[in-house]
Amino acid sequence: MMDYHPLPQPDQIETRIKEDAMGAYFMMFATMAMGIPLPILNLVAAIIYYYVNRDKGKFVQFHTLQSLYSQIPVTLLNSGLVAWTIVNLVKDLDFTGFYWGYLVMVAAANLVYFVFSLVGAIRARKGLFYYFLFFGKLAYYQVYRIRPEGGQSVMRNKPPGP
Amino acid sequence: MKLSIQHQESYSRGELLLRTFFGWLYILIPHGFLLMFVGLWGAILQFVAFWVILFTGRYPQSMFEFQVGLMKWNLRVSARMYNVSDGYPAFGVKSTDEYTDLDIPYPEKVSRGLMLLRLFFGIFYVYLPHMFILMFRAWFVGILTFLAWWVVLFTAKYPNFMFDWVTGQIRWQLRVSLYMMYMTDTYPPFTGDELAEEV
Numbered sequence: 209m210m211d212y213h214p215l216p217q218p219d220q221i222e223t224r225i226k227e228d229a230m231g232a233y234f235m236m237f238a239t240m241a242m243g244i245p246l247p248i249l250n251l252v253a254a255i256i257y258y259y260v261n262r263d264k265g266k267f268v269q270f271h272t273l274q275s276l277y278s279q280i281p282v283t284l285l286n287s288g289l290v291a292w293t294i295v296n297l298v299k300d301l302d303f304t305g306f307y308w309g310y311l312v313m314v315a316a317a318n319l320v321y322f323v324f325s326l327v328g329a330i331r332a333r334k335g336l337f338y339y340f341l342f343f344g345k346l347a348y349y350q351v352y353r354i355r356p357e358g359g360q361s362v363m364r365n366k367p368p369g370p
Numbered sequence: 371m372k373l374s375i376q377h378q379e380s381y382s383r384g385e386l387l388l389r390t391f392f393g394w395l396y397i398l399i400p401h402g403f404l405l406m407f408v409g410l411w412g413a414i415l416q417f418v419a420f421w422v423i424l425f426t427g428r429y430p431q432s433m434f435e436f437q438v439g440l441m442k443w444n445l446r447v448s449a450r451m452y453n454v455s456d457g458y459p460a461f462g463v464k465s466t467d468e469y470t471d472l473d474i475p476y477p478e479k480v481s482r483g484l485m486l487l488r489l490f491f492g493i494f495y496v497y498l499p500h501m502f503i504l505m506f507r508a509w510f511v512g513i514l515t516f517l518a519w520w521v522v523l524f525t526a527k528y529p530n531f532m533f534d535w536v537t538g539q540i541r542w543q544l545r546v547s548l549y550m551m552y553m554t555d556t557y558p559p560f561t562g563d564e565l566a567e568e569v
Contacts, residue, residue: 223428223431224430224431224432227422227430227431227432227433228430228432230422230430231415231418231430231432231433234418234422235414235418237414237417237418237421238414238417241413241416241417242410242413242414253411256411261432264432
């Protein structure tokens, strides 16, 4: 049985912390903010945001990590679409039905991600938790799990072998 | 907003010459390179802040402090490049400086209507009138900076009125930036002088 740290309640969380947690979900707009059509930038922004803010407490850490994890599949899908489009344009290939199917799927995935992120941001602003499918549990497990004492690996010097 | 640049008793002629001939190498390139990336991050946060303000009416405090830190960093570098401060500017958004300081009060509320007004019409009622004057002012400040360079070289002193003009130019530009970045709701005054409430 795994033990977890107790979850803070909304009235125990400072406004500033709630805002920092909310900001994590807006990293999906990083590409748009920079005006460069490279989906990978969203992921880079999410990673930077996570490392800049993770020391601000477990609430922020949970939301930034959840945002970061959920960004990965969307980034992969978007990157695939961008790469496919560029290859088709450069090599003057036809945009097949398979391409359009993939495009619609990516658009749908982005829409779902957008809606979930928006809900996540609103909940975070209110000091609430919101668990995404799979990524929510993963982030919760990583952030709130109580690690056993001495569980962290300690580096030890050893004499040379025989 | 309170921007202060210390008017030193005397300025180092050696540093002045070093900055003039090698400043691009040891100040502009390293700081400019880093500021480019940190500035990109600042642009992302600014974009995010816009949406947050639109829905909540508040500028997220951490993002606000980051932008202030970035402005302080820019100020440190600008002060050296204008030769109004000696010493090497510190790196980083959390660093401080013995000659320059910037204090921007955090606004608890930001007017959303005013923010949209700035977004759509800011170019007309803020940038156009201010930049028009700042452009002419910048030419004059350029001439003053050139003259001040010689004065510092021979006397090791930066003349008062020249110093005030240069500092005023930086202050004025910063006030316009603050307003257009939604960090204050106060329309920037048409002056580079310190206002009564800032003293």
